[in-house]
Amino acid sequence: MADFGTEDWRNRFSDAMMHTIAPPLAMLVRGEGCYVWDDEGTEYLDFLAGIAVNSLGHAHPDLVAAVTDQVGRLAHVANYFASPPQLELAERLKRITGTGPAGRVYFCNSGAEANEAAFKLARLNTAGGRRTRILTLHESFHGRTMGALALSGKPAMREPFLPVPGGVEHIDATLAALEAALDDTVAALFLEPVQGEAGVIDLPDGFLLRARELCTRHGVLLIIDEVQTGAGRTGAWFAYQHDGIQPDAATLAKGIGGGLPIGALVTFGAASELFQRGQHGSTYAGNPLVTATANAVLGTIERDGLVENAAHRGDQLREIITGLGSPLIAEVRGRGLLLGVGLTEPVAQRLAAAALSHGLIVNAANESTIRIAPPLIVGDAELAEFERRFGLALASL
Missing domain, CATH: 3.90.1150.10 (Aspartate Aminotransferase, domain 1)
Known part of the structure; x- marks a missing residue:
């Protein structure tokens, strides 16, 4: 060396x-x-x-073996084709997130990309043009690309790059602010179950449950950012599971790849039907190498x-x-x-x-x-x- x-x-x-x-x-x-x-x-x-x-x-050793084996077989193919590790990982993510049969998985390369995909998903929840607002929290962090930056509730990060994509409103992480802001004009509510970049800040007791109730009532997509909290880190596969709820979508990255760059958007129920063919994509996303590695990481977490x-x-x-x-x-x-x-x-x-x-x-x-x-x-x-x-x-x- x-x-x-x-x-x-x-x-x-x-x-x-x-x-x-x-x-x-x-x-x-x-x-x-x-x-x-x-x-x-x-x-x-x-x-x-x-x-x-x-x-x-x-x-x-499980991660090393998975990378070594897969790179010797097939590392990358165009997204015109499927591969066994990709399909296995999609089915695994549906199982551990609890989507049920209607769930769907979109692969990408990072947490920011997962949140970009979720932002586009939110924009598709228009209800005939009536839903124009997207809510997220002050001090939240969803990534550094332009859409993810618009979602992030840190003005100092956004200001050098204004204007960012519009339609996003940042609210306080309080039940009162949630209830005042959420109505039939909102397309989506983005939440981190624990605000990691803000200083590892927990949401108030009952906040996720109330968010789920209000989103269901008003037809709003509840999108949970599990980039930092997912893959077992908080003592559940995903942090929203501590509250016994299901989101409409969850964004994943970081721990699912164990060091290789991979992200995912997982959708639940009717949200799985919003994206149509050709509306989103990525060259590298979900390739055999990273999906085989993620299968090894998640499989080892489960086995051990x-x-x-x-x-x-x-x-x-x-x-x-x-x-x-x-x-x-x-x-x-x-x-x-x-x-x-x-x-x-x-x-x-x-x-x-x-x-x-x-x-x-x-x-x-x-x-x-x-x-x-x-x-x-x-x-x-x-x-x-x-x-x-x-x-x-x-x-x-």
């Missing part, structure tokens, strides 16, 4: 890469399980999992009970964090293995940097929140090591 040299690779990165992200924290070269190593041999406990992507951790593990380990992790007794810790939000540590002071960036210096990868979702999202395979040994390293980071501030 090449010896990059710290200054050399940082300079090369700055010279070669578009300056759309902050300078990288390290040059990571390999991983195994819940750990990664940089080019200098430093070990890190990865409790971010590529921002909730690496469901099985790093270099999981990792949805249940996420629920159990999430409870343990919450207890560990609160048990540290640090005056910096105000609360722990979220569910399962998607947790936000709310801080009493705006020092999240400093705390994330301190954690990295002690060999722990977490991130600052905002100035007062640390986001934690370890691989679903996390066990007792990794939790004990997290407790030690995070405790050291807290004590250093």
